[in-house]
Amino acid sequence: MSEITTQSKDRYFNNLVNGVKTVFEGMSITLASFFTRPVTVQYPEADISTDQTIQDNYKGPLSGMPPNYRGILNVDMSICTACTLCMKACPIDCIYLETVKCEKVTVIGKDGNEENKVRTCSIFKIDIGKCMFCGLCTIPCKPGSIYHTNRFEMNTQSLDKLVLSFVDDDSRQQILLKGMELDAIAEAKKKEKQALADKKAAEEQAVSKKTDKEKEPSTTDDKDNQ
């Protein structure tokens, strides 16, 4: 009986002492963390990709997205052959492009293969607001000019700003002019060719007429046919 009472008495006072001790220690820990620097990186304001102090001090991953991340689309216009396969592949029609003729060049794609480029884009627009980042447009692209970046930050105030245009107005004018020029040349060439062909045909006809005159019976055959 007496043993139990001493035990419970001990426990009573131990509880008191422990309570005070733990509060003392706990408060010292929280005060210490009150004075430590917050680890928070104020992300949209702090530029995590360039700020060296953040990169040196932050413990978590800062390198951004993995390389195979399907982020916002980008187009490398210098190697685009304007084949329009991406536009056709897009299931929700968020890619829109118009092509015109250009001088024939050979481009080297990302996989090292050579591609012939005879047309170029006067308009190349991707509506990121519609895009669902499926990656179907990147599959048929032979030179690999359309690809996913690992960028994901693109918040804007309006939907219009989500439409990416890869041909700016100045170069569009030039491309269109150049295209018209080339079209005109091609037209002229075509006409010339046509004229040449016509001439040739006429000559041939003339020659054949001559021979026809020599061969009387055949002309009568012709007349019969007519």
Next chain:
Amino acid sequence: MEAFAVSLGVHIYLVKAIIMFIIAALSVTFMAVISGLTTWFERRIAGRMQSRIGPNRVGPQGLLQFVADAVKLFMKEDLIPKGADRLLFKMSPYLCMIGVFAPFVVLPWGMGIIAADLNVGVLYLISITALVVVGTLMAGWGSNNKWSLLGGMRSAAQIVSYEIPVAMGLLPSILFAGSLSMIGLMNAQGWAPWQWSAFQNPFTMIAFLIFFTGSLAEGNRVPFDLPEAESELVSGFNTEYSGFRFAVYFLAEWANLYVIGALTTAVFLGGGNLPEALQPYWYLSIFLFLLKTFFIMFVIIWLRWTLPRFRIDQLMDLSWKYLLPLSFIAFFGQAVYMLIDHQFPVIDMVTGPIMFLIFLLVLLKFFYRVAINFREQNKTVNTRA
């Protein structure tokens, strides 16, 4: 001012009513702003203690966060649940608010600056804050929700239990001052820390700690926030409240923090008492009083982010098995001390400085622990593995 107005021919009761109205408006405005700022203060401190930053968007350093929160809450729909007791449901937030507003009548602001120096000031304060119990019980019953009801019941049990240690914790100071009025209690202490009633002798120190713990429980603060234990009772008695009524509950909760701080300061930490040389500058006394109050508020917030919550039976154990006997010991000890002090007044000169010295040693030890913890945390939190 009163006499001047009466000499102009204004009726004396009218003048008194106007003055009363002005003082009441000032107190209420002060309280609303203070409790708003305290929400910001608390969230910032909590952030820093958890290695975060806390709200820093609205206004300079997020100072106007409470305005944004209040505007948001006012925009919300005011819902009354089906099957609720509409009268009780609507009345409860205002009762809670009155229970917290009313102590401002007797809370001092500095040396001799007080709205009304009642001769039963402390008694009035203890009894009027019990209105909060009625409020939470009514909210729990009126909401027609089992979580609310449980929260309200717990709240009532808790506040009723802790009323006793709180009142008993105040008694040694009252014995010493021989007065129940706030100004009387403040005047009984001096400006220096060893003249404060908290450091007067070991018994007042115990009483101070008991009072402080008990008022945390009365204010439903963590670690005694059982009425709104989020993990057990959705949100406790205020589960069904939304919009303006919810805002009123929060106003009351954070204003209560100020009330606890001010009461502790006035009764135990020397109020706004200034040294003789500085006494003509009365505004310094207001400044000192507010400084001490805010420090106590900081300690309360600090405790909240340190300690986990009690279980309901542990809470009752603490009140009835630990705080109550200790408060009796403190009360009895103080009575004996007063008897000895009456015969040998020298003892009064000795115990104060000794207690303060012990307190300083404990503080030194505390800061030593803080320094050690700080070094370890800096290593683990802010450096790369």
